[in-house]
Amino acid sequence: MLSxxxxxxxxxxxxxxxMLHHADVLSGLPLDTLKLHQLQVIKGTTLAEQVAKDPTLIHRFTPETYVDVLVRFLERLRPDIAVERFVSQSPPDLLVSPDWGLKNYAFTHQVEQRLLAAGSHQGRLWAVRLNA
Incomplete structure (x- = not known):
């Protein structure tokens, strides 16, 4: 059975x-797969009310800063964990933020391109952290 x-x-x-520390913790668990996604603020929720009162309550990613975090996260994540998703999409009429207008495949492509450009890969820092 997969976990x-x-x-x-x-x-x-x-x-x-x-967020990066989560990669370390998850790498220590007997996981086969991982689905990631950004926090989404949905209209009519308590979180939406809280963020309206205090916008600093949450970190507001741009697509670029989210890809940056994903790349750094992946470098620390155990290489045999299959990442099935990087983002989630709520219906636009319900979404307060983020409103990026990008699909999961577009984020996947951006992450792959960023890793290639850096000569990096999932788990690059995982082995280093094990031996530290």
């Missing part, structure tokens, strides 16, 4: 360092 996890990146109070 998988889902992880939302950008929860209230979460820093980029916290």
């Amino acid at each position: 998988g996890a889902h992880l939302i990146l950008g929860l209230p109070g979460e820093t980029p360092d916290d």
